[in-house]
Structures are given as C-alpha cells and as structure tokens.
Amino acid sequence: MKTNGVVNGAFETTRLDVPRTEDENVSILWKNIHYKVNDWSSFTNNKKVILHSVSGYFKSGTLNAILGSSGTGKTTLLNILSGSQGCSSGGGRLAANSKIYVQPKWATSYFIAQHVHENLIGELTIRTILQYAFAFKNGSSARRLAASHIAQTMSTLLLPEKLLDQPFCRCSGGEQRRIAIAQELMALTAPNFLFLDEPTTGLDSVSAYETMRCLQQLAKRQHITVISSIHAPNQETLFLFDQLYVLAKSLDGGVCIFTGPPSYIRPFLESNLPTAITDTKSPPIETLIKIACNGNGKLTK
Numbered sequence: 526m527k528t529n530g531v532v533n534g535a536f537e538t539t540r541l542d543v544p545r546t547e548d549e550n551v552s553i554l555w556k557n558i559h560y561k562v563n564d565w566s567s568f569t570n571n572k573k574v575i576l577h578s579v580s581g582y583f584k585s586g587t588l589n590a591i592l593g594s595s596g597t598g599k600t601t602l603l604n605i606l607s608g609s610q611g612c613s614s615g616g617g618r619l620a621a622n623s624k625i626y627v628q629p630k631w632a633t634s635y636f637i638a639q640h641v642h643e644n645l646i647g648e649l650t651i652r653t654i655l656q657y658a659f660a661f662k663n664g665s666s667a668r669r670l671a672a673s674h675i676a677q678t679m680s681t682l683l684l685p686e687k688l689l690d691q692p693f694c695r696c697s698g699g700e701q702r703r704i705a706i707a708q709e710l711m712a713l714t715a716p717n718f719l720f721l722d723e724p725t726t727g728l729d730s731v732s733a734y735e736t737m738r739c740l741q742q743l744a745k746r747q748h749i750t751v752i753s754s755i756h757a758p759n760q761e762t763l764f765l766f767d768q769l770y771v772l773a774k775s776l777d778g779g780v781c782i783f784t785g786p787p788s789y790i791r792p793f794l795e796s797n798l799p800t801a802i803t804d805t806k807s808p809p810i811e812t813l814i815k816i817a818c819n820g821n822g823k824l825t826k
C-alpha cells in the first residue's frame with residue numbers, strides 16, 4: 526500500500542526513494558536511521574539496536590505523531606530527528622548510511638522534553654517565566670514587543686490571561702504542558718520545527734485533546750512542522766494528526782509498521798491483516814498498537 530509516496534508495512538519503509546523535498550513540500554525526510562547502543566544489561570561488549578533502518582518523511586505546516594508502545598524508540602527517534610542526539614552521543618551510534626534531510630537547510634527547531642515540571646521553577650509566575658524566555662530569545666532591544674507577543678502566544682495556546690500572575694506549580698497538568706510550549710515560542714521568529722516528547726502523557730483525555738488541538742493550530746497558522754511522540758491517543762485526538770508514524774519492537778530493534786494519515790489505518794489493516802479487525806467497535810489504532818507490542822515487529826496478531 527502506498528501513502529503519499531511512502532510504502533507502508535513492516536520493514537518496508539526503507540524503500541523510500543525520495544528526497545523530493547522541494548516539489549512535495551517535505552520539511553524532514555529520514556532514510557535508513559539505524560541506531561545502536563552499548564547494551565547495559567550485557568557483561569560482554571554487545572550492541573543493542575534501538576532503531577532498525579527506519580525511513581519516513583513529514584511535510585511542512587503539519588501535525589505529526591510518532592506512536593508505539595513503551596520502549597519502541599520514540600524518544601530516540603525524536604532526539605535523532607531534532608539533532609539533539611548526534612551520530613555518536615547518548616552512548617549510541619548512528620550507522621554511516623543513516624541520512625536526514627531538512628528543509629530549509631538552516632531550519633530552527635525547539636524540543637520540549639517529557640517532564641516539563643523538572644525544567645521550570647514552580648514558584649515563578651507564568652508572566653516571569655515568559656518574560657525571561659522572551660528576553661533570552663530576543664535580546665533587550667525587543668523588550669517593547671514582549672507584552673503583545675506573550676498575549677498572542679497565550680491566546681494561540683488557549684491559556685487565559687489571568688493565568689499570567691499564577692505560579693507555575695498551581696497550574697493544571699494541561700496548562701503546564703502548554704506553558705512549556707509557550708516558553709519555547711517566545712522567539713519573535715517562529716521555528717521551522719517543534720519536537721515534543723509525549724506532551725499528553727498523564728493528562729485526561731479532554732486536556733490531551735486540547736493540547737494537541739493547540740499544536741494543530743500552531744502548525745497550520747505559523748507553518749511549523751510539529752512532531753510529537755504520543756502514547757495512546759483516543760480516536761478524537763488521533764484524527765487531529767495529519768500523519769502518523771507507528772513504531773513497533775522487533776528482535777532487531779524498533780521498526781516502522783505504518784505511516785500515513787489516521788484514516789488509512791483501517792484500509793491498511795483490511796488489506797494486510799484482515800483477521801485482526803474482527804472487532805469493528807474497537808478503533809483500528811488500538812489493533813495497530815497491539816500488533817506493535819507483539820515483539821516481532823511484523824504484521825501478525
């Protein structure tokens with residue numbers, strides 16, 4: 526099955542033979558990302574493969590999800606794509622033929638880690654946090670633009686203005702995630718990429734939907750390529766994404782078993798594994814994640 530030029534299916538995404546970054550509006554494309562680390566659990570000098578030759582691409586101005594059960598390599602892939610994990614960092618090594626193409630060439634990106642409360646001082650008010658971030662990102666000459674930029678960013682992220690005088694630790698989990706996003710967006714020039722590691726984990730389904738909806742608006746309005754790992758979105762949240770990239774654990778490391786828009790999951794399963802979708806009530810993404818957990822990285826029940 527072909528989806529926007531990417532071949533879906535276990536082990537098959539390596540057949541991706543683009544880059545046609547210009548004509549297809551592709552902002553990031555990766556080929557044969559093969560990443561291995563020294564195995565902690567082994568006394569010998571064994572290597573453990575975390576990502577097994579995965580390939581794919583995302584288009585600019587879209588909201589994209591990296592899905593998969595725990596330990597499939599979502600955070601590792603995000604780190605590699607965002608450049609925060611170099612070719613030989615984090616105790617690991619990228620294979621020599623692993624390639625990443627980004628557009629524009631000198632793209633700017635921000636990374637929002639999973640545990641935002643660990644990076645922000647709880648006693649500071651939201652106003653102080655955002656004013657500091659604005660000063661750091663724009664310098665003192667832009668000070669007069671701070672108030673309007675803060676107000677505009679708060680409104681895009683559906684954060685009420687009255688929150689500005691509240692300490693960070695008294696905000697709800699959903700608000701805290703969006704404040705961490707707002708902090709990164711304090712530069713007057715929007716970044717080309719925004720990477721987020723599980724921004725909805727630990728949130729209730731309504732807050733999770735709200736957070737992802739803000740990110741969708743951000744992607745469309747400011748033409749940012751938003752790439753987020755996400756654990757188990759409900760159907761409504763899932764359909765906010767333009768493109769999904771589903772990782773599964775295999776004996777040889779994490780592999781991609783599906784890439785495409787959410788509406789393609791059902792036809793994909795129907796044509797590749799019709800016996801898996803006997804239960805028409807459960808959303809197809811649940812079936813796909815169950816397959817992702819089966820441990821062999823192949824499309825078997």
Ligand SMILES: Nc1ncnc2c1ncn2[C@@H]1O[C@H](COP(=O)(O)OP(=O)(O)O)[C@@H](O)[C@H]1O
Pocket residue numbers: 562563564565573575593594595596597598599600601602615616617
């Ligand atoms: N530096 C490392 N050394 C050894 N194992 C690692 C290292 N980094 C990640 N791993 C292992 O790789 C797997 C994938 O990790 P991760 O990318 O964090 O997965 P996810 O975000 O999907 O939960 C996990 O089993 C993790 O224990």
Ligand SMILES: [Mg+2]
Pocket residue numbers: 599600601722
């Ligand atoms: Mg992770």
